[in-house]
Amino acid sequence: MKALCSCMRFVALVLILNLFFQASYQLTELQVCNLCGGIILNSSAVGQFCFFSAGRIDGRCCLRNDTTNDPEHIIGLDLSNCSLTCVQDLQGASTAFMIDLSFNPIVNISDTAFQGFNKLNYMILPQNIDCPGSNTSWEKVEIKKGNRHCEGQRNMCNETGQLSMNCPENSLCAPFGPGFFECSCAENFRGYKCLREGEFPALQVFGPLAASTVVISVLLWATQRRKAKSL
Amino acid sequence: MLCHSFLSKTAFCLSSYVLLHASRKTFSNVKVSISAQWTPSILNDSSPAFSPGETWQDNRLFEDEKQATLFLGILDSIFLFSYALGLYLSGVIGDRVNLRYVLCFGLCGSAAVEFVFGTLTEWLHIYNLYLYSSLWVLNGLLQSAVWPCVVAVMGNWFGKAGRGFVFGLWSACASVGNILGAFLASSVLKYGYEYAFLVTSVVQFAGGVVVFFGLLTSPKEVGLSLESETGLGPIETDTDSHKPLMSDEEDEVEVEVYGRRGQSVEQPVEPPAESPQAIGFLKAFCLPGVLPYSLAYACLKLVNYSFFFWLPFYLSNNYKWKEAQADRLSVWYDVGGIIGGTLQGLISDFMGKRAPVLVVSLMLAIGALVGYSRSPNDQVINGVLLAITGFFIGGPSNIISSAISADLGRQDALRGSKEALATVTGIVDGTGSIGAAAGQVKMKKKSNWRIKQNEFGSMRTAGSIVFITPLLVRELRAMWTERRARQRQL
Numbered sequence: 001m002k003a004l005c006s007c008m009r010f011v012a013l014v015l016i017l018n019l020f021f022q023a024s025y026q027l028t029e030l031q032v033c034n035l036c037g038g039i040i041l042n043s044s045a046v047g048q049f050c051f052f053s054a055g056r057i058d059g060r061c062c063l064r065n066d067t068t069n070d071p072e073h074i075i076g077l078d079l080s081n082c083s084l085t086c087v088q089d090l091q092g093a094s095t096a097f098m099i100d101l102s103f104n105p106i107v108n109i110s111d112t113a114f115q116g117f118n119k120l121n122y123m124i125l126p127q128n129i130d131c132p133g134s135n136t137s138w139e140k141v142e143i144k145k146g147n148r149h150c151e152g153q154r155n156m157c158n159e160t161g162q163l164s165m166n167c168p169e170n171s172l173c174a175p176f177g178p179g180f181f182e183c184s185c186a187e188n189f190r191g192y193k194c195l196r197e198g199e200f201p202a203l204q205v206f207g208p209l210a211a212s213t214v215v216i217s218v219l220l221w222a223t224q225r226r227k228a229k230s231l
Numbered sequence: 232m233l234c235h236s237f238l239s240k241t242a243f244c245l246s247s248y249v250l251l252h253a254s255r256k257t258f259s260n261v262k263v264s265i266s267a268q269w270t271p272s273i274l275n276d277s278s279p280a281f282s283p284g285e286t287w288q289d290n291r292l293f294e295d296e297k298q299a300t301l302f303l304g305i306l307d308s309i310f311l312f313s314y315a316l317g318l319y320l321s322g323v324i325g326d327r328v329n330l331r332y333v334l335c336f337g338l339c340g341s342a343a344v345e346f347v348f349g350t351l352t353e354w355l356h357i358y359n360l361y362l363y364s365s366l367w368v369l370n371g372l373l374q375s376a377v378w379p380c381v382v383a384v385m386g387n388w389f390g391k392a393g394r395g396f397v398f399g400l401w402s403a404c405a406s407v408g409n410i411l412g413a414f415l416a417s418s419v420l421k422y423g424y425e426y427a428f429l430v431t432s433v434v435q436f437a438g439g440v441v442v443f444f445g446l447l448t449s450p451k452e453v454g455l456s457l458e459s460e461t462g463l464g465p466i467e468t469d470t471d472s473h474k475p476l477m478s479d480e481e482d483e484v485e486v487e488v489y490g491r492r493g494q495s496v497e498q499p500v501e502p503p504a505e506s507p508q509a510i511g512f513l514k515a516f517c518l519p520g521v522l523p524y525s526l527a528y529a530c531l532k533l534v535n536y537s538f539f540f541w542l543p544f545y546l547s548n549n550y551k552w553k554e555a556q557a558d559r560l561s562v563w564y565d566v567g568g569i570i571g572g573t574l575q576g577l578i579s580d581f582m583g584k585r586a587p588v589l590v591v592s593l594m595l596a597i598g599a600l601v602g603y604s605r606s607p608n609d610q611v612i613n614g615v616l617l618a619i620t621g622f623f624i625g626g627p628s629n630i631i632s633s634a635i636s637a638d639l640g641r642q643d644a645l646r647g648s649k650e651a652l653a654t655v656t657g658i659v660d661g662t663g664s665i666g667a668a669a670g671q672v673k674m675k676k677k678s679n680w681r682i683k684q685n686e687f688g689s690m691r692t693a694g695s696i697v698f699i700t701p702l703l704v705r706e707l708r709a710m711w712t713e714r715r716a717r718q719r720q721l
Contacts, residue, residue, distance in 0.1 A: 115282070168272065168281070182282045192268055192290060196423040205419075205430060213437040220445025 032093050033059035033074070036082035045124060046078035046100050053097075061093075080104065080124070087113050098122040101129075102147045117177040123150040133179020156181040170194040243446050244381040245404050247338060250438045251377055252408025253415060254345055255539075257431045258306075260416040260558040261349075262544040264424035266299035269358060292358040300544070302360065304671050306367050307540045311668035313368040315661045317375025330380045331446050337376030338439030342432040344370045349428025384446070403573070406565035406625070409539070413565075417558035529666025531593075531628045534600075536667045538564055538624070542617075550608050560614055567618035568625025575626035586703035589627045596623035 040047045040057045050062035055075050057063075062076030073095040084104040093099070094116045102124045114120065114132045123131065124147050131150035135141045139152030157166055157173030167173045167183035171194045176182035185194035269292040272281055281287035293299040348366040352358065415434070416427040542564060546557035571592070579588040599620040606613045 168287075171286075176282060180282065183287065184283070185286065191423060192285075193272060193287060195264060195267060197421045200419065200422040200426050206433065209433065209437060213440055217441050217444040220441065224445050224447050 030058065030061070030092075032077065032090050033061035035060060035079060035084075038081075040076070040078045044078055044080070044100065045122075046076045046098055049098050049122075050076050086110075089113060093117075095119055100124045102126060115177045115180050118153075118175045120178060121151065121153055123178075124148070125150065131178065133177070137179040150178070153178050168193065170197075243442060244384055246438060247334060247377055247381055247442060248404045249408035249411060250338065250435045251341070251374055252405050253412030254341070254431045254435050255310075255374075256409045256412030257345075257349075257416045257427050259540045260413055260543045260561070261420060261424040261427050261554070262300075262303050262541075263547050263554045263557075264420065266293075266296050266303065268353070268424065269293050269299045270296055290358065292360070302363075303544075304540075306363065307536075308668040308671045309364055310367050310371045311536070311664050311671070313371030314375045315664040315668070317372040318379070318661060320372075320375070330384055331443065333376050334380040334384070334446070335439045335443040337373050337380065338442060339436050341370055341373040341377075342436035342439060344373060345428055345435070346432040350425040350432070353423070353425035403569045406569045406572075409565040410562045413543075413558045413562045417555040420555045420558070525662040526666075528628075528663035529670075531624070532663045532667035533670040534624055535628050536671065538621075540671065546613070550613075552610070556610070560610060560617065563614040563617040564621035565625075567621025567623075568629075570618075571622035571624075571626030572629035574622075576629065587707065590703050592623050592627045596620070596627070599623045 039059055040050060040062060042048070042051065046062060047057070050057055053062070053064060053075055055062040055064035056072070060078050060082075061074045062078075063072040064075050065072040074093045075096060076098045077090070077093050077096050078100045080100045080102045082104055084101065085107050087101065087106060087109045089110070090099075090113065096117065097119050099117075099120060099122075104126060106126055106129055109129060109132060125131065127143055127146055127148050129148065131138050131141055131148065135150075137154050137156065138150040139154060140149075141151070142149050153175065155175045156179065157175065166181055170186050170189040171183040172186050173181050173183055183194075185191075188197055190196050269290060271288040271291055271294070273295070274280065293302065344366055348363065348370065352362065412431060415431055419426045419430050542561040543554065543557040546552055546560060547554045550557075552560075575588050575592055582588065599616070599622075603616045603620045606616050
């Protein structure tokens with residue numbers, strides 16, 4: 001009875017911790033939405049995108065969930081007029097389709113800032129900043145009204161047949177943000193550098209081995225050692 | 232019943248040694264996979280690193296393949312050194328403790344260490360240089376316990392009669408073990424190199440278990456006794472074995488006894504407990520014949536071990552063949568070695584002389600090495616050249632390791648003293664392995680394996696010839712005088 005009580009206490013503790021971490025994760029996710037004050041205006045590019053995508057505006061983010069079970073994720077981010085000088089890490093915004101960074105005194109954008117943003121299709125940047133991943137990673141780059149518009153992220157993978165040329169053996173290429181690609185292991189391959197193929201047939205190897213060891217040992221003991229006297 | 236129990240003893244000892252060599256071969260066969268595991272991916276200069284990092288970059292035990300390869304060579308040397316050291320020590324132990332326990336302990340212990348080395352470190356993702364080195368030292372020490380026990384058990388059970396045949400089988404043992412190890416490793420390599428270690432160590436452990444339950448270490452255990460039972464090992468006290476090889480005696484069977492020995496780091500059994508060391512190390516070293524044979528053996532052993540340790544690595548790096556294919560191809564070297572050892576042993580038995588056969592074979596070996604280094608990128612031709620090279624190198628290596636006991640054991644200074652013979656053989660074998668070990672690291676420092684193997688291999692082979700030449704001269708002179716004596720008789 002006592003054991004059961006302490007066990008249940010333990011389970012309750014785990015559940016509480018779980019909820020706490022989930023809440024704190026959502027908190028971090030929303031941190032980027034509150035990077036600076038104000039909310040998305042309906043007239044802005046992101047605002048209109050949000051409206052057409054049936055998303056919910058929260059601070060500077062446009063959120064949406066794909067199905068009722070999934071948590072909400074960011075599909076649009078409007079950080080214009082935020083007095084940002086340096087863009088390093090937009091945590092939690094990797095699912096965004098559209099990001100607006102216009103009217104910010106940005107000095108530099110870190111190289112890996114948009115790594116993982118494989119859904120990003122439209123960016124608005126100050127005129128003096130190049131599109132992340134260089135202009136060749138985007139279908140269309142134009143300057144409109146003093147802002148640089150980067151449209152249509154290009155797939156960096158050379159699609160020639162099954163396995164692309166960018167990635168080493170046994171791995172497949174997938175887009176991983178503007179100017180990035182990631183190599184994940186192909187079907188049936190796994191492990192470091194995708195060197196390992198298939199599942200080791202443990203039973204088929206060790207079953208017969210164990211059986212034969214036992215049989216031979218018993219046989220030999222019966223015929224040989226049983227007659228042995230201790231020296 | 233006696234016959235089949237003899238057979239089972241032979242089978243035990245041979246299979247213990249086979250398993251040992253199989254597990255050693257596993258290490259050389261997975262070198263490509265291991266060094267891939269220890270290094271990050273190589274990139275062209277301009278490309279960024281592959282992502283995700285866990286799959287492509289994060290293992291940075293070594294920064295590039297060259298350093299990883301160097302460390303693998305160091306591991307080989309460490310193993311050889313500790314094996315040589317263990318041989319000296321296990322002689323002492325084997326005398327005092329039950330042979331069955333020592334043999335079982337050696338097999339099972341070594342299997343456990345190999346499991347930790349290859350499989351556990353991978354499953355737990357612990358990559359540590361000191362861990363690897365110390366495990367491999369332990370492995371060398373444990374494996375060194377097996378050979379003397381096996382020799383002692385064989386000595387207990389086999390009198391003079393069957394010994395020639397048995398030792399004849401033995402020379403094939405090491406190569407059979409290599410072949411078995413190559414096949415085991417290459418079949419499971421695709422699942423990951425850790426499974427190659429897992430399979431061979433489990434098989435070896437099973438072998439240890441079978442030995443524990445089935446082995447009778449001496450006929451005394453079942454109340455039998457042999458006529459010429461010695462309990463001392465293959466170095467006999469009977470007068471026949473001490474007749475010099477140089478003379479044309481009809482007991483060439485005895486010569487054959489020492490003509491078939493495993494081709495790697497073995498040593499005949501420890502000196503028996505009763506009598507003390509009859510000859511000190513230094514004195515034994517100064518005996519005629521010891522020095523040339525040691526040096527020749529060191530040279531040859533280096534070449535042999537270079538092939539043993541590095542062939543699959545070289546094949547898959549140079550010709551870009553898959554590691555499993557390279558493993559299977561490396562088997563041909565051992566096949567050539569088996570045939571070479573047996574055939575050349577037979578020839579030298581008929582002739583009654585060792586050195587001429589050795590020198591001829593070594594000279595042809597140089598040619599074979601050169602030819603092999605020019606091998607085209609074709610698996611069939613490469614395999615054939617490998618077999619030829621194995622024939623010409625494995626043969627002399629085998630004979631030298633046996634000719635040592637034969638010739639040196641027949642010197643006047645050692646007559647009637649079995650301890651001294653063991654010491655002398657131990658010195659020569661041990662020095663040979665140490666020389667081979669030291670040479671391993673030196674070789675690995677050079678980057679282009681192929682050229683270096685060619686140069687060093689030929690140099691070393693030539694070195695062996697140089698060292699054997701005085702003995703060759705002596706034997707040829709003896710042959711000439713015998714011929715003339717016989718002609719005068721007619």
